[in-house]
Structures are given as C-alpha cells and as structure tokens.
Amino acid sequence: MNPMPDNWGYVLAAYGVAALALGWYWRGLVRRARAARSPAPPRTQRPR
C-alpha cells in the first residue's frame, strides 16, 4: 500500500480558512456589541 504524500499546504489552508472565517465573525460580533452599548452621540444645535 502506497501512502499519500503529506500535503501540509492543504492542511494549513483548511485550518487557515476555518480560523479566518471564525475570527472574522467573532470580531464582527464584538464590534456590533460595542457599538450597541456605546451611548448615541448628543445632537448639537446650531447656534442662532
């Protein structure tokens, strides 16, 4: 039986894609949570 070559590039690509996707989603959630928690900026009135 001839085993396959190791193809480490493919292994790193698969783990890299998973890490990027999860990291992107998590960062998006953290940003949205921060934005939702921060108070809305006060409306300033133009001086007459």
Add this chain to the structure above:
Amino acid sequence: MTASRRLGWLAAAALVVGLGAAFGYAPREAVQGNVQRIMYVHVPAVLTAYVAFGLVLVGSVGYLATRALRWDRLAAAAAELGVLFTGITIASGSIWGKPTWGTWWTWDARLTSTAVLFLVYVGYLLLRATADEPERRARFAAVVGIVGAANIPIVHFSVKWWRALHQPSTILGPEPSPIAPPIAHALAANWVAFTLLFAYLLTLRMAVARLEEADAA
C-alpha cells in the same frame, strides 16, 4: 468576568487542546497521511452545524407556539452560526478532496445535499433581511426554519441512501465506529472545542440582538 467571557476563554482553551490533539496526539493516518488531519476541523464543523440548525428548528417552533420574540432571536442567531459552520465544512471538505479525490468538488449525494442545506439557510437569512416588521419576519422565518430542518437527516443519511463518493459516516452511524481510538479521541476533543465555541458565539450573538433591539425601540 461575565459568564459569556468565561465561556469564551473556555472555548479558546478547548480549541488549543483540540489543536494539540489533532497535530500532537493523533497519529499520521496510514493511507491518507497527514492530510487526514483536516477531518479534525471538517467533522466537528458539520456536527456543530447540525446542532445549530436543530436550534433553528427549536426556536422556530417555540416562536410559532408562543409568539415570544426571544425564540426568534435564538433561531436567527443559530441560523447565522449554522451557515458559518456549514461554510467551513464545505471549504475544508473541498480542500481535503483535492489531494485525495483529485477534485475540489463533485456532485455526489453528500456534497450536493450539504450545498443545498447551506443555500436553504442562506435563503433563511436573506428572507429575514427583507422583512422589516419583527413579527412578520419571525413568522416567515419560522416556517422556513421548520421546513429547512428536513435537510439535516437528508445530509447525514445521503451516503447510505445513495451511491456516494464521500465515505460513509464513521461516527453517528448505525454500525460501530471503525476508526482507531487515538483518532476518535482527537475527533472528540475537537468536537467539544467546537461545541464550546458555538455556545460562546451563540450567547454573544443573542446578546448583540437584544442590545440592537433595545437601541431600535
């Protein structure tokens, strides 16, 4: 530290353990070589997606039964995560398929049914994005969430029902698992890690939904 943060740190620690199991503990597979290690992402990702879409079903039924929007919030959050984990499943499977099958994609039963599952829930999220009124959005989404859940057993049993290039289920199948114990242990460690990560992201996503609803009110 909030419970959500503790869960996040626990998930991070579990992922580190999972990586150690995948690369340090699990042996080099006899036929596939080290490319088999992609399974420690691919299989936990699809199992997590099953759980996510199962929660979409629970949230959808819960909403239609009670009309309480917290059930819809659960369904929406779980659907986003289900799409994310299914995307990871498809991508990692495709990357594994190139060196082992010689192709990035084939229209076999498992791959096709997984692609359909992905598209159904992308459609669910698009439907939600088009409806402005919360109760109307929740009602329409709940119907899709319930009907879409029928895809889960189709994906899982596709390798048994139809002729497929994809290998049969080695876990969650009716026969005893044929995989070697170290590989099974590494798979289990990564499944636990993905489950904790899913739980953390779900609580975070639902918290964001609550905050944004409060802002909009």
